[in-house]
Amino acid sequence: IAVVETPTKPFAGQKPGTSGLRKRVPEFQQQNYTENFVQAILDAGLGSKKKGSQLVVGGDGRFLSMEATNVIIKIAAANGLSRLIVGQNGFLSTPALSNLIRKGHEGRVVDGGIILTASHNPGGPKGDFGIKFNCENGGPAPDQVTDAIYQITTKIDKYLIAKDLECDFTQVGRYEYDIEGVGHFVVDVIDSVTEYINLMQKIFDFPKIKSLLAGELTGRKLRVLLDSMHGATGPYISTILVDHLGADPSDLLRTVPKPDFGGGHPDPNLTYAKTLVERLHTGEHDLGAAFDGDGDRNMILGKNGFFVCPSDSLAVIADNIDYIPYFKTRKVAGFARSMPTAGAVDLVAKAKGLQVYETPTGWKYFGNLMDAGRIAICGEESFGTGSDHIREKDGVWALLAWLQILADRKESVEEIVTKHWQKYGRNVFTRYDYENVDAAGANLLMTFLEAQLPAFVGRDFSANGVTYKVAVADNFQYTDPVDGSVATKQGLRIVFEDGSRLVFRLSGTGSAGATIRLYVDSYIPSNDTSRLLLPAHELLKPLVLIALDTCKMEQFTNRKAPTVIT
Template identity: 60%
Template sequence: MALVSEIRSTTPFEGQKPGTSGLRKKVKEFMEKHYTENFVQCILDSLGDKLEGSTLVVGGDGRYFSKQAINIIIRIAAANKVAKLIIGQIGILSTPAVSSLIRNHKVLGGIVLTASHNPGGIHNDFGIKYNCENGGPAPTQFTDDVYERTKTIKEYRICPELDCEFHEVGTQTFQVDGRQFVVEVIDSTVDYVNLMKDIFDFGKLRSLIQGTETREPFNVLMDSMNGVTGVYVRKIFLEELHSGQDSCRRIIPLDNFGEIHPDPNLTYAKELVDKVKENQKIQLGAAFDGDGDRNMIIGQNAFFVTPSDSLAVIANNLNCIPYFEKNGVCGFARSMPTGAAVDRVAAALNKEMFIVPTGWKFFGNLMDAGRLSLCGEESFGTGSDHIREKDGIWAVLAWLSIVEHKKMSVEEILQEHWKLYGRNYFTRYDYEECESDGANKMVEHLEKLLEDGSLIKKEFVVDGKKFVVKAADNFSYTDPIDKSFTKNQGIRIIFEDDSRLIFRLSGTGSSGATIRLYADSYERENVTGDAQTMLKPIISVALQVSKLEEFTGRKEPTVIT
């Protein structure tokens, strides 16, 4: 059957500005007539002449509205002369899997349907982001172009009669406007699982988990939080590593994530924490977010590994992973708010160290230039140059490789690391869905303090501990590869003892404003204290300087990590 596309008139919607990882809004906004169509058309228009005859990957975390959005993308892509779409079965693809597919198939890019760690369901969040040719999130220049187009769009192209099923693996071919249009539906897991097998020694990991004649089995508990990683956890841990049915929980992806918040931290992954505390036989627990790029690691008795420490430990033990033994190690990088633990590893190993703005896209240029092997963000994201996204399952397999090699527990590995390098006590306070007006006023207040220089040399004394401000700025970054400049990335207050306070407004929420407050304090000798207790004085300084409660009315954060 020959199909014909048509042009439909439309008008712009306000606020279709992509954040650090695409456009995130409430589901009901995406369901408005023309809303999703407008944004998808603007993405395709921003690709310019490269679009015609191209191949794109499409998939996501399976949250509510994903199937409807995929149908829209299929029809608009066909009408815009895309030659082929590669779609995960029933629309399921983790964000790391999308990156891997783009790179392995050498296609133009991919459209990822996710709001990451944000809640799902008809009353919650949906998101669309574009990943470019290297498999990473589109750079700021691209997303800015998309946004400008959303403000002036007048029409979009669509093939309304094109009906394409994507529930079964297979290839379907259509004739659209006299051209061939192909949709290939693939097993969501094969490409990614094969990549993990190339990176890690699955034989050693299997022996670790199952045990040997001289070693007891190593018990794990993986919590996919009803998100997309469930299909990958099933394939890797149950089928490949034979970890046993009791080792995995909440592995069936649900479009509302079972009415939970799929954010792998101590607050929202409390069920995992409680189960690991209850069962002393579990030696490593891990939780993943909705789209599979974030992870939380805990050891026996729910011993918590901060993402900053996780990055540093992996950096210090890359020799445990065959991929790095084969390919070597270039530099390390972290987002600016992330604790500085990995900086000390880089210095000790004589590796380049980069500090970049928040957002995984800032790591891509460094990786493509061969200057970066491992990177991470304090927001529970860790990854390497095997793809151009953070990768939750990869991080867990990296930790298991370290455990297998060192024959130590998670807590013992951290204790050894702190004795060697000292400890960066680190915490993040999230004040979610604040009134935007109050949050902006708080930032304006802090910016005035930067402008008049009144913070420099100012002293604060809390519980007998003195803090003297050494420097303060609004972080900016010049990309060493393409020389692009990014400013206003977070207000930093740095003290003479190298403790730090950082204030940012997050770009990952769908409504209101999320204020993130970060505190980082280095201790060379006292490395075994309780983090929240150790950081209490500097948090007090943070609230005093920012007047956060005065501007927002918030007495307590929503989440502490």
């Protein structure tokens, strides 16, 4: 098979964001658009290792996945990679792919992976597509690597492609090719779920969870209601929950992955997983969960739709870490959360005498900490929870962690969370998203706000008769304690003297316009019993009013209300 050197021109804007390059499908469909980006990934991501290296390829099955997988196979072959490990039909959840990289393949190191997903963004011909590069540790490429990829895309003038190579990756098996002037090239098409399930079986006690669901531990069946939102978790959830844990198949919703997620928005929150929430309100189920398009996010709910705030979910799992078999044989050194995430896990770390780290938004910042053995569990307020078993957040893992904890504690989700608050106090949290606002207005809002931050320190802000005094106001900066790399401009913070916080960020995962995220959190001590159990929106109302007024949200965005509140 011949290698064709194809001339091309750079496309503007191929800059990976918080989690890879995400654009509308028609943008990816432009001639050479995907080819350019894939060539840049191989050059910058693999560097001098490129010849002879091997990568894992797969994604959440969204529209354009098959075409993109084909392009990657042909370009990888022409660039002298020795092997691609491809999920059947180009399908792999993000956590499953991270595991495949870390595991190695037939005794050889895997040098990284390419994930085809736009996560929780809608799919289909008018929806979003995305391409992300992960490194040898199984985690998203750090900033230095994504910057290098971007630099190449601004100058690229040719790519190499084995145009005539045909690979039927709908069938599991080994496909071998001789590439002219390059060498031997192998595509191993593998079953998408097996390895991930093996991993979960090593981490959790499946028989015990099965007994819990069957009612053998408590004398009462535990019923789950799970929504895969037509995303990547469907096949993993069906196999684990039905085949291994004996759940009722009718309690699993939307488990068939669809290229357009059935027209839905595969983001597991109270807005987009509404049907799940409504069904839980009937009280027939004890635990509900939903997962995003690529399977790395999760939302956990209790009976009657009791909402577990992701910042609390992280803290509860950390507090109950000893019930998870995987951690019984490992040293747990610490936990981490992203900066906008409420600090509930910090209190758990303190109580256990462990370290806690505060990182910028995006899973890539946890990688170094996990590789260095500094953290075991980490999470984000954006429905991301995970551990050092892989280097991505992991929705199915989070569900199994909760089930494992329930199996030991034999209490309801609500009881566990309420007891957590009674022990540690409650970090009340909410996030307002203003999606798809005019980018110019969004940038102005941030510039306007940032300019005022120094003058805020020491000032009082009041709303609804409550006053907060500013202790710190800055643009968050992070120095990685492992390699010393510095990430600047990671979000505007206003921290008040009582520890309450307002955070303003522009999203780095959107494909069009801008999204402003406003994060609000406040701490209620455990002895403030009259307020401890009140709804979050009530408790945070004064702070929300202060935030909206201070940043002049309506003036800059023309929006009276956010698109999504979580």
